[in-house]
Amino acid sequence: MEFTRRDLLTWGSGITAGLVLTPVPWKLLDDTSIWTQNWPWIPQPARGPVEVKNSFCALCPNGCGMRVRMAAGWPVGISGMQHHPVNRGALCPLGFGAHQLNWHPRRLRQVGHQGRACSWSDALAAFRKACAEGPVAIIDGYPDRAASAICHGFARRHGSYRVALRAEQRALLPYEKWSGVPAAALGYDLENTGTILSFGAPLLDGWSAPGRFARLWSVRGAGSADSQLRLIQVEAAPSHTAACAWRWVPIMPGSDAALAAGIALVLHEEHRTAPNAPVPSTTLADAAARTGLSVDAIRDLARLLCEHGPALAISAQPNPAVAALNVALGAIGTRGGIVRRGRRTEPLAAADTLPSHLRAVLVDASVPADFLASTEAEIFRFAAWEGSAGRNDWLLPAPGFLEELTDIPTAPLSSIETYAVAPPLSKPPAEVKSAAQFLMAVDSSIPDVEKIIHARCRQLFQSRAGHLQGEELAAAAPPESAQAFEKQLWSGAVWVGDPPHFGGIPCRLTAWPQSAAPVARAGWTAAWPAPVLPPLATKLYQESSLREPPERRAI
Amino acid sequence: MNTRYGMVIDVDRCTGCGACMIACAAENNVPPAAERATPRTGITPMLVHTVSNGMEGSLKREAFLPVACMQCENETPCVKVCPQQAVEVDASTGIVMQMPQRCLGCRYCMTACPYHARYFNWWDPAWPAGMEKSLNPGVAVRMRGVVEKCNLCHARLHAAQEKAAAAGKREIDPRDYVPACVEACPTGAITFGSLADENCAAARAARSPEAFRLLARLGTEPKVYYRSARAWVRALAEPRNETRRKEVQRG
Numbered sequence: 001m002e003f004t005r006r007d008l009l010t011w012g013s014g015i016t017a018g019l020v021l022t023p024v025p026w027k028l029l030d031d032t033s034i035w036t037q038n039w040p041w042i043p044q045p046a047r048g049p050v051e052v053k054n055s056f057c058a059l060c061p062n063g064c065g066m067r068v069r070m071a072a073g074w075p076v077g078i079s080g081m082q083h084h085p086v087n088r089g090a091l092c093p094l095g096f097g098a099h100q101l102n103w104h105p106r107r108l109r110q111v112g113h114q115g116r117a118c119s120w121s122d123a124l125a126a127f128r129k130a131c132a133e134g135p136v137a138i139i140d141g142y143p144d145r146a147a148s149a150i151c152h153g154f155a156r157r158h159g160s161y162r163v164a165l166r167a168e169q170r171a172l173l174p175y176e177k178w179s180g181v182p183a184a185a186l187g188y189d190l191e192n193t194g195t196i197l198s199f200g201a202p203l204l205d206g207w208s209a210p211g212r213f214a215r216l217w218s219v220r221g222a223g224s225a226d227s228q229l230r231l232i233q234v235e236a237a238p239s240h241t242a243a244c245a246w247r248w249v250p251i252m253p254g255s256d257a258a259l260a261a262g263i264a265l266v267l268h269e270e271h272r273t274a275p276n277a278p279v280p281s282t283t284l285a286d287a288a289a290r291t292g293l294s295v296d297a298i299r300d301l302a303r304l305l306c307e308h309g310p311a312l313a314i315s316a317q318p319n320p321a322v323a324a325l326n327v328a329l330g331a332i333g334t335r336g337g338i339v340r341r342g343r344r345t346e347p348l349a350a351a352d353t354l355p356s357h358l359r360a361v362l363v364d365a366s367v368p369a370d371f372l373a374s375t376e377a378e379i380f381r382f383a384a385w386e387g388s389a390g391r392n393d394w395l396l397p398a399p400g401f402l403e404e405l406t407d408i409p410t411a412p413l414s415s416i417e418t419y420a421v422a423p424p425l426s427k428p429p430a431e432v433k434s435a436a437q438f439l440m441a442v443d444s445s446i447p448d449v450e451k452i453i454h455a456r457c458r459q460l461f462q463s464r465a466g467h468l469q470g471e472e473l474a475a476a477a478p479p480e481s482a483q484a485f486e487k488q489l490w491s492g493a494v495w496v497g498d499p500p501h502f503g504g505i506p507c508r509l510t511a512w513p514q515s516a517a518p519v520a521r522a523g524w525t526a527a528w529p530a531p532v533l534p535p536l537a538t539k540l541y542q543e544s545s546l547r548e549p550p551e552r553r554a555i
Numbered sequence: 556m557n558t559r560y561g562m563v564i565d566v567d568r569c570t571g572c573g574a575c576m577i578a579c580a581a582e583n584n585v586p587p588a589a590e591r592a593t594p595r596t597g598i599t600p601m602l603v604h605t606v607s608n609g610m611e612g613s614l615k616r617e618a619f620l621p622v623a624c625m626q627c628e629n630e631t632p633c634v635k636v637c638p639q640q641a642v643e644v645d646a647s648t649g650i651v652m653q654m655p656q657r658c659l660g661c662r663y664c665m666t667a668c669p670y671h672a673r674y675f676n677w678w679d680p681a682w683p684a685g686m687e688k689s690l691n692p693g694v695a696v697r698m699r700g701v702v703e704k705c706n707l708c709h710a711r712l713h714a715a716q717e718k719a720a721a722a723g724k725r726e727i728d729p730r731d732y733v734p735a736c737v738e739a740c741p742t743g744a745i746t747f748g749s750l751a752d753e754n755c756a757a758a759r760a761a762r763s764p765e766a767f768r769l770l771a772r773l774g775t776e777p778k779v780y781y782r783s784a785r786a787w788v789r790a791l792a793e794p795r796n797e798t799r800r801k802e803v804q805r806g
Contacts, residue, residue, distance in 0.1 A: 097577050218568050
């Protein structure tokens with residue numbers, strides 16, 4: 001039989017038509033789709049048992065409670081701890097990507113000396129030599145931890161201990177000066193405040209423990225014309241906090257002190273100031289001219305503060321005029337105002353000014369990345385990531401996120417005392433060492449972090465003050481023994497101290513303070529302590545227009 | 556009665572912090588931005604927009620509008636146009652599902668979506684070395700060349716269903732299924748639940764007189780509602796009259 005060209009075309013058409021009517025091409029297409037989604041270079045998540053552990057974020061001193069989802073022994077997801085007394089289940093946006101920080105390309109894994117790779121023994125030898133030659137200063141960014149006790153103990157023998165205070169902590173320094181009560185023992189009783197007058201403080205945008213105010217605002221203030229908590233935002237330019245505030249008062253940049261004085265003047269005229277409160281020497285017309293507001297607007301603002309009390313003024317930076325306004329409002333040591341927590345009597349020595357003739361300065365990894373040590377001494381800086389500001393003679397790799405055992409003392413600005421323990425959840429790289437471990441290697445008589453935490457847990461149990469709070473503790477009886485108490489703390493419970501006691505802050509302010517210099521507006525990453533952002537932060541500024549790109553930080 | 560999962564987003568509670576965006580990306584193994592990625596080419600299944608009342612100076616007011624897939628119930632535009640049947644509405648939950656395995660990357664669905672809530676994977680998903688250990692094992696990483704979108708954290712629904720099945724139950728405990736954005740919101744601005752359940756907080760919130768839906772006039776019956784006491788925010792839900800008139804003229 002002859003096979004013609006016509007037969008070839010007929011057979012070919014028949015085969016093509018037949019194939020189309022069979023599932024074969026569709027199966028091939030499907031298989032191709034699946035195959036092309038499984039290239040070997042596409043990352044595959046690690047497989048392994050999944051569990052959820054309670055922990056606490058130690059990146060900044062707010063120590064927010066977290067639930068960490070672990071898979072195959074690594075943290076793969078973070079959510080807030082609902083029962084935490086301070087952050088109440090909320091976290092800062094960057095915290096949700098913090099578990100990826102440990103693999104950041106700028107992670108430090110090698111000791112460096114002026115740009116050259118060195119070993120830990122070199123760094124130890126250099127620091128021992130420095131200690132022998134002269135006084136050293138230890139700078140801490142997260143005081144009251146067990147690691148801080150080690151730093152403090154070492155500094156007592158070899159020099160001095162300083163703390164790099166954050167802006168919101170420094171805002172409490174005027175009260176320390178006027179009352180003698182350490183700023184570190186003061187907090188804002190926001191839970192009972194009626195009206196908050198915020199002078200540019202980013203209350204809803206990363207201020208203090210971000211979740212604390214966000215939760216309070218959402219429950220007591222948000223979305224209601226007649227809210228229990230009124231937030232009045234005084235700020236020159238619109239901000240995230242101004243957008244959500246009950247009222248936004250735009251004023252001329254740098255005129256915060258003039259407005260505070262103007263409001264105090266109105267309160268004085270209307271006999272609404274606290275007894276013995278100083279009177280500003282300015283006039284209402286002058287305050288109006290400086291702020292760009294009308295005299296009537298300033299009067300209205302003062303009346304708003306009085307009609308829905310207790311009222312409290314908060315500034316983003318230290319501003320004595322705003323602090324004096326709180327004195328005039330009677331917000332010192334009262335419900336809904338500035339309260340004293342705990343029994344601390346010694347103020348923290350700020351690291352803004354360091355003693356002269358220092359031989360060396362050791363900067364702990366908890367110190368914010370943008371801190372600049374004003375010294376000519378040799379600087380030993382611990383950091384988990386590259387990018388810390390200033391001259392760092394020695395750059396020493398420190399444990400990263402959730403990589404070391406630490407305790408979590410009371411958050412700054414909190415009105416209640418808290419204590420928690422955060423065991424390590426991630427295995428740190430072999431090359432890293434914390435400042436506490438480094439100091440223990442220099443001075444072997446210093447007890448380690450774990451021993452100090454055990455001692456603190458026992459001390460808290462014996463004090464019989466406060467109570468434990470945690471996700472699994474709702475129906476459980478209080479622990480009967482120190483061991484049971486400690487076990488619960490190690491598994492994620494939080495010790496909560498007694499409520500704040502009002503009074504006990506004798507504020508002696510005889511004259512209205514001088515105006516503070518205007519402070520530049522901080523960016524949205526100002527509260528983030530690490531020099532790098534979680535890689536997923538690109539969602540906020542590169543893949544959306546929600547935020548401005550950060551200036552100095554690395555992605 | 557079938558479940559109809561949906562959300563009510565209280566615009567007056569949203570502070571624009573972006574926690575929902577990062578929590579969503581971490582939960583769903585969305586990679587960080589590629590070097591050349593922009594707001595148009597990045598992947599943000601949950602995207603917070605800043606909107607204003609159009610005034611200037613001291614009269615200017617802003618609000619934040621989180622936008623994800625609206626989970627359209629009626630004539631779902633993306634389902635209608637997909638030539639690969641890679642998108643479908645789950646009849647039992649109402650969730651608009653995207654199946655990347657079937658997706659050819661033609662992007663018809665992106666064109667059809669009136670909310671611009673779909674994203675194309677322009678680049679291979681990449682994380683810095685070692686960071687793959689931090690990926691969520693419950694969600695597969697999607698390949699370059701496919702479209703993706705919010706699926707209301709479907710992996711969490713699966714986990715809740717498995718938990719219920721292990722306990723011998725047919726229905727899941729609503730507390731076991733909460734999408735990542737809802738869980739992350741520090742002000743509790745997002746209420747999630749079955750809109751078909753009269754007793755559910757989300758269903759109640761959706762019936763509020765201050766609740767509204769974006770582009771409701773299209774008739775796609777989105778299951779994501781918004782709520783605001785501010786009239787100017789509610790007015791943003793529909794295009795202004797001028798825009799609308801032009802659309803009508805164009806047919």
